[in-house]
Amino acid sequence: MAYADLLPEEMRKQLIQRIAEGETAREQAIDVMTALQNHFGHMSDQAMLVASELLAMTPLELEELATFYNFIYRQPVGKYVIHVCDSAVCWMHGHESLMDHLLSRLKIRLGETTEDGLFTVLPVCCLGYCDHAPAMLVNRHIHGELTREKIDRILTRLAEEPHLPTGMK
Amino acid sequence: MPRIVIDGLEIEVPQETKVIDAAERLGIMIPRFCYLKSLGAVGACRVCAVKFLQGPFKGVQMSCMVDVQDGMVVSTTDDEAVAFRRQVIEWLMLNHPHDCPVCDEGGQCLLQDETVSGGHGIRRYKGSKRTYRNQYLGEFIAHEMNRCIHCYRCSRFYQEYCGYRDLGVMQIADRVYFGRFQNGQLESPFSGNLVDLCPTGVYTDIPARYKVRSWDLDRSPSVCIHCSLGCNTVANARYRTVWRVEGRYNEALGSEFICDRGRFGFGYTNQPSRPRQARVDSRSVALSDALKSAAEKLSRIHAASGPRAIACVGSARNSLETQTMLKSLCDGLGLPAPCFFVNSQTEKAVKRAVASLDERVAVSLNGVAHGDFIVAVGVDPLNEAPMLALAMRQAHRRGALLVILDPRPSFLPAPHVHLGFAPGELNGVLGSLVGKALETGDEGKLPPLHEDFLKSLPLESLFKAPVNHGEELDVVLSALQKSRRPVLVCGSEIVRENTPSLCADLALLMRSAKGQCGLFYVLPGANAFGGALLSGSEESSFMEVVESMEQGCTKALVLVESDPFLQFPHKDRLKRAMEKLELLIVLDHLPSLSAEMSHVFLPTSTLFEVDSTFINQEGRVQWSRAVHEGGIPMEQWTEGNHPPRAHGAIIPGQDFKAAGKVLEEIARNMGASGEVSLSDPRFRPGKGASPLEGAPGDRPGDGMRLIPRESSREPFSAREEYFTFGEDAGDSLELLLVEALFGTEELSAHSPALEKVEPKPHMWMHEQDASMLGFSQDDVIAMDLEGGVVEVRLKVSPSMARGVLVLPRHHRLQWQKFRDISVRVPHDRMRKS
Amino acid sequence: MYPQVLFANRKASRIATMEEYCRSGGYEALSLVVGKWTGKDVCAEVQRANLRGRGGAGFPAAIKWLGVPEEADYPRYVVANCDEMEPGTFKDRVLVHADPHMILEGMALTGYATGAEKGFIFVRPSYESSARILEREIQKARDAGYLGKNILGTDFSFEIVVHRSGGRYICGEATALLNALQGKRPNPVKPPPYPTVKGLWGRPTVVNNIETMANVPHILRNGAEWYQGLSRSSTSPGTKLFCVSGRVNGPGCFELPMGITLREIIEEHAGGLQPGCHYKACLPGGASTRYLTSEHLDVPMDFESVAAIGHRMGTAAIIVFDQNTCLVGATLNLTQFFARESCGWCTPCREGLPYLRDLLWRIEKGEGEEEFIPMMRAMCDQLWNAYCALAPGAASPVESLLTYFEDEVREHIRQKRCPFKT
């Protein structure tokens, strides 16, 4: 396994075992890609080849899946991926001006990553937290009832505590 | 059978016919983009909408998704349906480039046709268009994703139908993208079909791209002659150049698809090095003079040394017309019967196959695709008859178990069991497999003869086999026991000469046990069947011809579209023998050593230049029509100038005839007795006309199968000889000279397009054999043989048979130093170089 | 306060434990049924209760289960749909965070009824916390013998696996979900064959929303009559989890009887509209339903009654809009959502939705033209001929915008700007 050897022994074993537990290897494709992107930072071409080896799928077959989903990142992303909900209820609650605020604070455009590599901002559809609109997700961690101040606080905390576990991307 | 009314016309159709197909039978062509009969319906494009007025469905529905049921009344012209279809076209055109004039697909584009015929001409959408980046997909196919209308035909064909995994669908919503993970040559040897099946210009054929417009092309129904299956094609030509070959639907073959060898292998007809000039003793002469000279010289030898001093050799790439004429010439002049095969072991196997095939068991390619258990014996489908591999895959998709019983590494694009046994073991393994499967006897009473044969099968040999296939064999056995529609596929190149008869006997046995069993042979060459049929039982081995030349008995040799140097193992010997000849006449359209050595050279037409007939491996007569009249391609003649700067009254390079015609004139000039007859009784196994008869432009025999209802061969007679094996491998490897997908077949070896993708010469060994000899993958191995040293790169495989050396007869490899075909290479004659 | 069934153990601050669930009668249905009833008996009781699917279409659960052919091969599977990506909908999240074992017991019972021994819970990425809760509680249930091999000492075994989605709306559609779960591209597949005949890996598979499954233990424990009695409607029994969001004082998820009026839900349970806001419209069941205007406030919220006025109850996720909210803008937002989430399989949805979005965007931006209105109407009709239900769902807000708020649309076109923007 030329590419899978790039992984730490422990992780590789875990993944191989998880794959074996499924009814088929393919079933685990998303989980494996998620684990790899947590490890590599994003699903780089190299990570795709690792996944391809582990899952006995071709890179193309994985690409068919990777590019379908919202939460697999085929391009480099920051340490924290911020998905800002732009669906109806958050829209009604002023998501646009919050998004503007977020972007101007981070000095990036939508879809970009901050220069320090900490934050990427992406739009996402309804997160299922409409009762807490407006909402956003940071590495699969939800933040609701957003205001400018709350966003500032979240960003500050994440930026100031570089050792905070990043959780799952 | 359900009945349906479509636009006021009633039709009865078989169960499970889609409404869209029922309409087509009535001559109503409902638009479609995603639907393709061979791929099935998926209802993605939504352009086949019609209105259901009565019956179990109501309202607008997709006609490709609904099976005809009794009582259905359907309108294709209903306002609502028409409005919807029109809307679909508008949607598809939102992002489509409006540049048909510069698109290579223009003029043969389904999207263009439907857009124009649907009346969509005015753009309402104000948004901007989506654009994509294209990919490099290799040497065959160009990619222009902006033209995609997302019908999903390509990905479904590529992955589901063919089983290759490097082209597919990526992204989501209106960004969906069809392509590869990264730039690179498509891995599928069926990739060329993307050109045909893409309804727009995303995939276009690189050799023809920007060379011609479709409306300028002459097109004609043709047949592929790059292997024995005879897939149906459409040939496209302009200005004396064949530009493109496309697939053509044939019910018996089951699809409109062809392989890339068949699609891109036509370059031999256009190549600048094609010999187009008649020659006598190295002087260029007019064809008529060369013909006269050939007849004179032959007559002289005929008179001086008698008819037995003249030998005629045809080939499996001859058309049936040519073969027939050659046979008649020999008969008429009292010459020895013509020989159509250089390799006599193959010849014997082919003849046995042809003699065994009959209506009781013969199945067509589509029959293979519908079998529920396919065992392929001594055949390598992907390399020898590529479309067979796809037919087997379709059988797999319908639930069949596929078994390959063959020494070579196996590349079938479908899950299968590969039993890697050496050629000498195939009979035994197959015999015991069938014997074991039928042993339980719950199949009902067999006729005594069959019962005896069953009892004579060697039940044990399979399980004593040296290779450990234990679990797989159980799977195979139980599948064969359950099978209701088994099919035996049998090769003819590497098998023992009696394997084809054994397969026929086993097929008959299984038929009486199961009610049905298919038999499908793969033969070496497009018209090997014709050659075997015409040489019949007469033994006319090429080896005898060689010996006779050596002894000086054969003084004249006529080679008809045949270059024995490509097949004969001992080049120097053959060359010496031919140099002794008083007269060598060569008729061909390919450049060859034989042609160079000839005293009289007579250029002949190719498939594309004359109507011709070929009999495929199941005995099916297929007629191919000329697409142009031949001559030096305009491109070559004008040295790239267009239009040509010089004009003349004659077409340059057109001084040739079909080989059959050439032979006919020689025969006439020599005053051959006996009518040359195309109504040979061998061509009429049943009733009906000979396939070669009929008015020009009308061949009633086209598509008929030249096989008897019951073969006259005595079944089960060769029992004893079948199962003699046990040749010990000793300290040598059995050499198997084999066919490869690209690079070995005689005609396509001249194709510039295929040359770009053909692999380098290589050979295969079992990994254990290799490691025992101290070799590993990619080592260059020198085989030091009596005739000289052959050097070739090694590939190893874990699943092939042990004790064999598999060597594709690559046209770039001088393998003809082996002295003999059935040769064993001693271990100590091999070393790393 | 109405009787709380699914939310009986719901707490403001934490998740109900397995012990709490058991104390309230949890896993009683499992011991009542397993090894004693046949699968058919279970189906029959659920059929008598007329439990209807909570995933949006209201299809009777037992009828779906009975679609698994008796003689069908094993293994068979059960899938609990916790994808919940319909905008405005968050009941599944609340349910998991309220009482996860109810879902697990419901799944096991569904498995028992249909002969399945393995269940998957399909969870969207933004519900990672739900996925973790479920995984943790599955382990507890297994330790307690409610899941795993030989449940409660019988020969019935049932395993549950949490499957995390990569995140796309279409993955919630049952057939697309099955593709996604198998690691294939999540395009829907038109039946037949139905998943109950050929689902996961070609095996019979029952897909239900997790709320649907959570009802099952209660029905079996308390009987069909009791269940029917929970509802105010004769055709849609039981209680329903209503999500209310938008311009209300108290957005949230409420368990209320089926058939309760829209007015009561908004005004009493969700605390009425925010100060200064008046009710203008709502989407009653997520983004893929039609706007209900103030004329419709008294419609009883159950599948039949909403259908009777030509609407769909969908997921019963009510998004409330006030007089100051531009419905062209809202509809543009919804259309953008659907266009982005289209799986890209069929032409109407893949190409038609971006087209509609473009037209709405132009109208909202002040570039609208009168002829856009008939074009949009026609296109909404055409979207019904798409391959799956996503596109007709996407058409619903647009079409109802044109039906009930055509004036507002025309005003945009006339003024060449959005009248709501100052």
Ligand SMILES: Cc1cc2nc3c(=O)[nH]c(=O)nc-3n(C[C@H](O)[C@H](O)[C@H](O)COP(=O)(O)O)c2cc1C
């Ligand atoms: C586009 C689309 C998205 C859907 N998303 C969901 C979903 O997120 N959750 C869900 O339970 N059902 C969803 N459904 C409905 C499912 O297809 C399916 O009907 C449901 O899960 C069956 O469960 P039920 O019978 O219990 O309602 C969706 C349907 C469509 C057409």
Ligand code: SF4
């Ligand atoms: S590339 Fe061609 S065949 Fe493939 S989806 Fe697009 S239009 Fe269809």
Ligand code: SF4
């Ligand atoms: S399978 Fe044989 S006959 Fe068919 S296209 Fe290929 S080479 Fe030609």
Ligand code: SF4
């Ligand atoms: S309507 Fe068509 S494109 Fe849209 S989600 Fe369904 S299948 Fe996919």
Ligand code: FES
């Ligand atoms: S041909 Fe029927 S939907 Fe495409």
